[in-house]
Amino acid sequence: VRxxxxxxxxxxxxxxxxxxxxxxxxxxxxxxxEPHAEGRTARAGLDAARARxxxxxxxxDEYVVFTGGGSEADxxxxxxxxxxxxxxxxxxxxxxxxxxxxxxxxxxxxxxxPVRADxxxxxxxxxxxxxxxxxLCAVIWASNLxxxxxxxxxxxELCAERGVPLHLDAVQxxxxxxxxxDELPGELTVAIAAHKLHGPKGAGALAGRGxxxxxxxxxxxxxxxxxxxxxxxxxxxxxxxxxxARRVADSELAGRSAxxxxxxxxxxEDALPDLQFAxxxxxxxxxxxxxxxDGIRGDALCALLDDAGFAVAAGAACHSAEQEPSAALSxxxxxxxxxxxxxxxxxxxLNGAADGDGLASAISTLVxxxxxxxxxxxx
Amino acid sequence: MRLxxxxxxxxxTLDAPDADGAAGGSACGDQVRIQLRFAPDASFESVRFxxxxxxxxxxAAAWLAERCEGATLLEAARLSLDACVAAREIPAERHACxxxxxxxxxxxxADALVAMPVVPRGARIxxxxxxxxxxxxxxxxxxxxxxxxxxxxxxxxxxxxxPDAARACCSPEAVRRARATCHALGVPHLTLDARDGFxxxxxxxxxxxxxxxxxxxxCTTCNGDxxxxxxxxxxxxxxxxxxxxxxYARLVxxxxxxxxxxxxxxxxxxSAMLARVxxxxxxxxxxxxxxxxxxxxxxxxxxxxxxxxxxxxSQDVCxxxxxxxxxxxxxxxxxxxxxxxxxxDDELLGHHEGAVAFTVGQRRGLGVAAPExxxxxxxxxxxxxxxxxxxxxxxxxxxxxxxxRLHRPVSHVRARLRIHMADVGATVEATPDGLRxxxxxxxxxxxxxxxxxxxxxxxxxxxxxxxxx
Numbered sequence: 001v002r003x004x005x006x007x008x009x010x011x012x013x014x015x016x017x018x019x020x021x022x023x024x025x026x027x028x029x030x031x032x033x034e035p036h037a038e039g040r041t042a043r044a045g046l047d048a049a050r051a052r053x054x055x056x057x058x059x060x061d062e063y064v065v066f067t068g069g070g071s072e073a074d075x076x077x078x079x080x081x082x083x084x085x086x087x088x089x090x091x092x093x094x095x096x097x098x099x100x101x102x103x104x105x106x107x108x109x110x111x112x113x114p115v116r117a118d119x120x121x122x123x124x125x126x127x128x129x130x131x132x133x134x135x136l137c138a139v140i141w142a143s144n145l146x147x148x149x150x151x152x153x154x155x156x157e158l159c160a161e162r163g164v165p166l167h168l169d170a171v172q173x174x175x176x177x178x179x180x181x182d183e184l185p186g187e188l189t190v191a192i193a194a195h196k197l198h199g200p201k202g203a204g205a206l207a208g209r210g211x212x213x214x215x216x217x218x219x220x221x222x223x224x225x226x227x228x229x230x231x232x233x234x235x236x237x238x239x240x241x242x243x244x245a246r247r248v249a250d251s252e253l254a255g256r257s258a259x260x261x262x263x264x265x266x267x268x269e270d271a272l273p274d275l276q277f278a279x280x281x282x283x284x285x286x287x288x289x290x291x292x293x294d295g296i297r298g299d300a301l302c303a304l305l306d307d308a309g310f311a312v313a314a315g316a317a318c319h320s321a322e323q324e325p326s327a328a329l330s331x332x333x334x335x336x337x338x339x340x341x342x343x344x345x346x347x348x349x350l351n352g353a354a355d356g357d358g359l360a361s362a363i364s365t366l367v368x369x370x371x372x373x374x375x376x377x378x379x
Numbered sequence: 380m381r382l383x384x385x386x387x388x389x390x391x392t393l394d395a396p397d398a399d400g401a402a403g404g405s406a407c408g409d410q411v412r413i414q415l416r417f418a419p420d421a422s423f424e425s426v427r428f429x430x431x432x433x434x435x436x437x438x439a440a441a442w443l444a445e446r447c448e449g450a451t452l453l454e455a456a457r458l459s460l461d462a463c464v465a466a467r468e469i470p471a472e473r474h475a476c477x478x479x480x481x482x483x484x485x486x487x488x489a490d491a492l493v494a495m496p497v498v499p500r501g502a503r504i505x506x507x508x509x510x511x512x513x514x515x516x517x518x519x520x521x522x523x524x525x526x527x528x529x530x531x532x533x534x535x536x537x538x539x540x541x542p543d544a545a546r547a548c549c550s551p552e553a554v555r556r557a558r559a560t561c562h563a564l565g566v567p568h569l570t571l572d573a574r575d576g577f578x579x580x581x582x583x584x585x586x587x588x589x590x591x592x593x594x595x596x597x598c599t600t601c602n603g604d605x606x607x608x609x610x611x612x613x614x615x616x617x618x619x620x621x622x623x624x625x626x627y628a629r630l631v632x633x634x635x636x637x638x639x640x641x642x643x644x645x646x647x648x649x650s651a652m653l654a655r656v657x658x659x660x661x662x663x664x665x666x667x668x669x670x671x672x673x674x675x676x677x678x679x680x681x682x683x684x685x686x687x688x689x690x691x692x693s694q695d696v697c698x699x700x701x702x703x704x705x706x707x708x709x710x711x712x713x714x715x716x717x718x719x720x721x722x723x724d725d726e727l728l729g730h731h732e733g734a735v736a737f738t739v740g741q742r743r744g745l746g747v748a749a750p751e752x753x754x755x756x757x758x759x760x761x762x763x764x765x766x767x768x769x770x771x772x773x774x775x776x777x778x779x780x781x782x783x784r785l786h787r788p789v790s791h792v793r794a795r796l797r798i799h800m801a802d803v804g805a806t807v808e809a810t811p812d813g814l815r816x817x818x819x820x821x822x823x824x825x826x827x828x829x830x831x832x833x834x835x836x837x838x839x840x841x842x843x844x845x846x847x848x
Contacts, residue, residue, distance in 0.1 A: 303382035373390035376429020
């Protein structure tokens with residue numbers, strides 16, 4: 001029996017999303033741009049999906065651009081904002097590579113605000129860095145690594161005061177937090193992805209008032225205000241809309257996941273007293289837990305847990321021969337050895353009440369054995 | 380990638396290991412250790428591994444430990460990276476991580492070799508593997524005869540500060556290539572760490588010679604005083620009566636013992652490098668490339684698909700690692716002795732940055748403008764003075780040799796006075812300190828410290844000695 005504790009990586013399609021998608025894969029196959037009956041029925045589906053997403057995010061229909069996923073939405077937000085000019089961008093070390101990479105590639109100057117030890121961006125420093133005339137401020141709404149929730153209202157306000165457009169990467173946050181875009185001021189864009197909340201992969205959106213002032217990045221037809229040319233996938237859009245609406249309506253999942261996560265962390269701390277958890281314990285996505293374990297490598301522990309029936313993620317990516325911890329953990333002041341021992345467990349809908357226990361007990365059995373192997377090399 | 384809970388049963392250390400090997404700790408920080416204990420039947424009864432590394436390194440270490448248990452040393456020495464990554468489904472971009480575990484096993488097996496009871500000498504043949512194309516083809520030819528072979532690589536030198544460390548013949552890449560070549564041919568491979576002995580026997584005398592103003596032949600010293608003897612000793616432990624190397628040289632066997640002789644490819648001939656190999660060892664040696672030409676060897680390697688087919692050619696002096704001599708000497712503590720350049724009448728002609736890096740007969744790099752070409756006539760390292768002369772001032776008809784050996788009673792020889800120089804007829808005469816050569820014609824660049832190799836008319840090495848004057 002497998003226990004899946006990697007919800008932040010992806011989730012399976014829910015029934016609601018599947019039922020919303022299915023008609024558009026076969027019988028309502030038309031091209032939404034065509035005026036004939038087949039086109040009109042597809043167009044109606046697309047409009048309905050857009051309205052649903054707009055409502056769930058608290059924004060207007062005209063401010064929703066469907067994309068092929070979260071990374072694409074992030075790229076569009078950054079590249080479309082810079083519009084080929086190498087302007088100044090302010091961001092953080094917490095960003096997903098979709099934002100960080102696009103900013104590095106396209107910005108003329110990139111300033112990164114420091115991150116506190118609790119995984120939350122130092123807003124005072126960010127405020128100092130953001131200057132009128134900056135092309136963009138880009139901040140992750142909640143960290144994909146620690147789950148730490150960033151003070152987006154304060155950030156939105158300080159950007160609005162300076163007239164600087166703000167992009168919030170909400171790919172993780174959208175699965176857990178109500179995103180009321182109408183309550184945030186300024187020229188705002190927000191990226192979301194369907195598959196993190198039981199929608200289809202390859203479906204995402206960029207939403208918010210700021211989308212209307214973006215320059216086009218891809219060339220083609222005029223679909224999605226010209227920002228996402230190409231025949232729209234009504235099925236993907238409908239799957240995203242259904243999954244998002246379902247998640248917004250679920251008032252119990254967050255509490256249940258947080259209880260499971262907290263129970264897991266308590267048991268793990270009892271078994272391995274030298275272990276630490278990264279990120280603020282309160283301002284954190286309910287399903288996220290990032291454990292820092294000394295004397296082991298997180299990815300090797302992942303492989304062993306996989307063998308024992310648990311799907312979890314290593315907290316630090318290891319690219320080919322160079323094993324480097326994530327920039328986010330370094331920015332939080334976590335040393336290399338400890339960062340390489342990071343393990344990310346993310347709970348959610350697929351978990352039963354006993355899963356936290358089971359996972360904690362597997363980890364506390366495997367870690368000492370793995371430490372024995374590590375101690376044998378004199379580490 | 381497959382790393383299982385079951386693997387952890389072999390994680391840790393042994394109380395009293397017979398062998399212990401570790402590797403890693405560089406670029407990626409992955410470290411692997413493997414410990415082995417022999418059963419009375421000389422198979423490994425207990426194996427433990429340690430690892431602090433990624434899944435690939437961990438899975439590879441675990442697989443090697445699992446496969447070593449119950450294996451003999453030579454069976455363990457056949458465990459290949461290819462088999463390991465296939466068994467543990469390690470993707471190509473992580474093979475370098477798995478290779479760290481193979482390095483650790485290689486170190487453990489070298490250690491085990493010392494602890495293992497000596498195997499009685501049999502038909503087995505040991506093949507010296509450098510990671511280059513020549514030794515790979517030598518092995519290929521030995522196997523084509525149906526021989527039972529074992530590959531041995533000596534790790535002689537690692538100089539991470541060298542400008543081109545990867546080109547040096549004992550780079551980690553070269554060792555891994557040697558291992559991969561053996562494994563691809565199903566041959567067990569052992570890597571011996573011979574760095575301490577190499578430094579003491581070859582590199583230190585090399586540095587001392589330069590410090591004293593002489594120009595040494597480290598390859599001749601290495602083969603003669605160190606490498607071949609160590610390989611033969613290792614072959615002994617493995618029960619290999621014979622030892623093959625990839626040198627371009629022949630052996631001529633007489634009733635009174637074997638002699639090294641020129642190889643068929645005169646451009647590549649390496650007989651001079653082997654001139655100081657003790658005659659007692661020559662009887663056990665084989666040179667499968669004796670009749671080969673370099674281009675045939677490359678073709679053969681390519682058509683056999685040998686891993687080393689495209690390896691960069693190693694250099695005359697392997698440990699220089701692509702660097703200049705002066706930089707190497709400086710890095711290893713030789714006092715370069717900057718000073719004056721003086722002419723035949725002791726007149727001051729210029730200055731140089733280090734006397735010790737000059738060689739008698741050298742023309743380039745003097746930085747002295749003159750109507751006719753000028754050459755180094757002598758190097759006074761103590762005073763830092765390099766004396767130069769027009770070509771006529773270099774001519775020599777007499778050469779004194781010390782530390783000389785004659786394997787056959789001869790009175791007239793063909794003498795090669797430096798590696799890349801045509802040989803010259805010479806009459807040999809014994810002196811209290813060694814030998815004196817009366818050259819049939821004048822020779823223009825006789826550098827003290829170089830080994831003079833004495834050939835008979837058939838190209839066999841009948842003697843040698845170090846030029847003293």
